[in-house]
Amino acid sequence: MEEMGIKPNVITFGILINRLCKSRRIGAAMEVFEKMSGGVKGVSAEPDVVIYNTLIDGLCKVGRQEEGLRLMEKIIVDG
Numbered sequence: 001m002e003e004m005g006i007k008p009n010v011i012t013f014g015i016l017i018n019r020l021c022k023s024r025r026i027g028a029a030m031e032v033f034e035k036m037s038g039g040v041k042g043v044s045a046e047p048d049v050v051i052y053n054t055l056i057d058g059l060c061k062v063g064r065q066e067e068g069l070r071l072m073e074k075i076i077v078d079g
Contacts, residue, residue, distance in 0.1 A: 021058030
């Protein structure tokens with residue numbers, strides 16, 4: 001996408017995170033989430049409720065419920 005001059009947005013990040021979670025590649029999904037919210041290489045998008053829900057669901061499905069709960073608490077604190 002970047003080679004074509006197209007900047008990813010919250011929808012494209014959401015699609016990528018969703019596919020990674022469904023493939024049980026939660027570590028990679030969390031890396032994308034970190035890059036997304038950190039604005040790596042000038043790309044920044046604010047995660048929405050769909051992305052948070054996808055990550056929490058993915059974490060729980062691979063047995064990482066504690067991380068899922070921490071992410072949920074982060075949503076509540078950050079508003």
